[in-house]
Amino acid sequence: AQSVSQHNHHVILSEAASLELGCNYSYGGTVNLFWYVQYPGQHLQLxxxxxxxxxxxxxxxxxxxxxxxxxxxxxxxxxxxxxSDTAEYFCAVNALNAGGTSYGKLTFGQGTILTVHP
Amino acid sequence: SAVISQKPSRDICQRGTSLTIQCQVDSQVTMMFWYRQQPGQSLTLIATANQGSEATYESGFVIDKFPISRPNLTFSTLTVSNMSPEDSSIYLCSVDQGIYGYTFGSGTRLTVV
Incomplete structure (x- = not known):
């Protein structure tokens, strides 16, 4: 089964700083990859x-x-x-079978909370 | 992309009771997915619901606890049965939009007291 690992649980930056959030997955085959964002009080967005x-x-x-x-x-x-980028960010993986068909489900990483100070 | 209406948006329930969550999609979809997001944690897939067949449950989730209905290609329900405080979570439905990715409902925030 696939798994997803996000390197940082909480990242704190000042405005104008550069951002890099790490995501690694484990699956030997072909994958589709996603990043989703969840702003405070809102639903997941691609x-x-x-x-x-x-x-x-x-x-x-x-x-x-x-x-x-x-x-x-x-x-x-x-x-x-x-x-306004302050939010929680999720990396997700969708594994494909040998025929290139999706198994359907998404596997999510643990999420990274990004806090940006003005 | 599809629009998903999920309700209720939140509820506070007594332990031992059950809550049914509804998801309505504005277009026909083959598979619908139900996720749980426990406080401070990521999303975990509960089950995959296909129209006309039994839902497929992930390890650790059972039909008696989380019965799912999928009567047509635009609608599904998830019931959280015999609730305990450990069931307090956000529950989300999702659909696979192919090249557009996965779309999620706004979630149901459940608190069990």
Missing amino acids: LLKYFSGDPLVKGIKGFEAEFIKSKFSFNLRKPSVQW
């Missing part, structure tokens, strides 16, 4: 996703992530964070 192709994917609000297959990683980055 930030970005990787299915195939260019391993550097861009999402909403200036976020990007890079899939490094050899490292089983999908780290989230943003060059300059804003106070």
Whole structure:
């Protein structure tokens, strides 16, 4: 079964600082990868996703992530964070079978709480 | 992407009672998923619900505790039965939108007292 590990439980930054949140997964086959964000009091929203192709994917609000297959990683980055980026961030993996069909379910990492000070 | 309406948004329940959570999707979907997010923790899949068949439960979750209905391609319910304080969590439904990723409902915040 697949698992997802996020490196940091809580990250605290000042506005304009750069952000990198680590995510590693364990699964030997093909995966779809996701980053979700949960703002305080709101529901989960998709930030970005990787299915195939260019391993550097861009999402909403200036976020990007890079899939490094050899490292089983999908780290989230943003060059300059804003106070409004304060939220909890979840990395998630969807495993595909040998035929390329999704098993359906998402496996989530533990989440990283990002606090940005103005 | 699909819009999911989930209700109730929150509830406070007495131990030993049951609560049924509803999810309505504005388009037909094959699979619906039910997750639990315990306080301070990540999301854990409870079960996968396909229309016309029994739900598939993940390890640690059983049908007697979390019965699921999936009467059609746009609707599903999750019941949390015989509740205890340990069931206090946020419960979310989700659908697979293919190339658009997974969409989540707004969640049901359950407190068991």
